[in-house]
Amino acid sequence: MELMELLEGRRTYRRFYQKEISEEITGEILRAARLSSSAANKQPLSYVVIRSADKVNQVFDCTRWAGYLKPEDGQPGEDEKPVLFIAVVENLNINPDCDTDAGLAIANMTLAAWNRGVGSCIIGACNKPRLSEMFGLTEEQKLHTVVAFGYPSHKSRIEGVKDGDIRYYLDENRDYVVPKRQLEDVVTYM
Ligand SMILES: Cc1cc2nc3c(=O)[nH]c(=O)nc-3n(C[C@H](O)[C@H](O)[C@H](O)COP(=O)(O)O)c2cc1C
Structure with missing residues (x-):
């Protein structure tokens, strides 16, 4: 895809087909994160990949979608949920001020996904204490966001x-x- 076309299509998607994302595409999304720029090249970010249906459901239950819409319009339905989450974790012992790094990594991931037809939604509104416990994060690890992925069923x-x-x-x-x-x-x- 031509870059500006890719950027225009890389919107936020909130309803998805229940079609698996291949390991190859998941790997590409993660490699795109690895390629992102990092202040002083400290690379303070790490990622938790949530792909089993059971765990995806548990993470989904901790997320809030489309704050401007009524839940019945904005919240994905039972058969519209994402099929993959990638949590972006800041390792504060490496760099305590790395929100920009996180933003750049998320931009790369969501673009790499869209390049393969996979839509995404960045989720800041989530139960971070509960998710941090689920992911086994330490005190020096801060959950920045979870990013939801799936093949979108809307435009x-x-x-x-x-x-x-x-x-x-x-x-x-x-x-x-x-x-x-x-x-x-x-x-x-x-
Ligand atoms: C840091 C950040 C946090 C966000 N958190 C949420 C969220 O918790 N739930 C949600 O449904 N969308 C969330 N979004 C998606 C925004 O609502 C979306 O980017 C915005 O409406 C613009 O749409 P666009 O991405 O298609 O340009 C978030 C986006 C960003 C950048």
């Missing part, structure tokens, strides 16, 4: 922000519409 498109309203919504086909601010509103040339 998502962007439009310009109208009247300052940045809330995404579902259209008549239950596809997501995501308002983005116009460049002229966020860019200054000097």
